Amino acid sequence: MPELPEIKAHAERLAARWVGAELAAFRVLHLSALKTYAPRPEAAYGRALTGTGHRGKYLYLHFDDPSDAGAPLTFVVHLMQGGRLRPDAKKARKPRGGMARWEFADGAALLLTEAGTEHKAGVWLVAGDPGGGEPVDHLGPDADTLTRDELVRALTAENTRVHGFLRDQRRLAGVGRLLANEILFAAKLSPFAMTTKLDDDGIDALLAAMATVIGRHLEFERTLDDIGKSADRPSDVHHRVGFPCRVCDDEIRSVEYRRYTVAYCPTCQTNGKPLADNTTSKFLK
Helix, strand or coil: CCCCHHHHHHHHHHHHCCCCCCEEEEEECCCCCCCCCCCCCHHHHHCEEEEEEEEECCEEEEEEECCCCCCCCCEEECCCCCEEEHHHHHHHHCCCEEEEEECCCCCCCCEECCCCCCCCCCCEEEECCCHHCCEEEECCCCCCCCCHHHHHHHHHHCCCCCHHHHHCCCCCEEHHHHHHHHHHHHHCCCCEHHHCCCCCHHHHHHHHHHHHHHHHHHHCCCCCCCCHHHHCCCCCCCCCCECCCCCCCECCCCCEEECCCECCHHHCCCCCCCCCCHHHCCCCC
């Protein structure tokens, strides 16, 4: 799933190409695509795209009323695992994986697609402040804007493993599996460290690593013309299980779960101890 750097860079690309384009039509291509009933998409017709943005892993497409008589309208888009929002030159009646299409007065179009069969990608149309309600009202602060005080409050709200904490969108928004692995490697913290047990040095290391890793990934994404593949993103441990650590030459190891993999370096992160490959024990005996 695209994470905060990929979404932020893609929002910037969309703004560079599409700001100023007047919306002529919004077409639902799959029944599950549009998640809201009011306002209706027709309310945005005739409005120009005035900006883009993001909240965590959600994209924003802002359409303001040129007369200032109505509230701004924002299409909030979640790409999920296999979704993409790209220019649509063909405008086929039934595009492969098609979920929704924005058509503009100049004849150009944007197409939301989703690979696979789950069809979880979605669009919400929100009047006014898009941060005030669904689907983003449950999110914690964006990971790239988090202050130290906010991080401390989030860490101490519940005692949980720090890898799961980083991926919990209610605690902080925008971090997924890849970033969680990379942030903890950069911070030299065990993925199984408990959040309420982190000392001041650990908290400072975690905050610094979040800024460094997210910044590194954002810089990489800005070199691309579209959201890149996960395997191509910068990584020290993610996608490198079985390879030597670039810092200490130890073997990168993993803990396998059904839906994700925790990748880490034993020497750099766990004092040389391999983590147990199950959910109940912290370390192999």
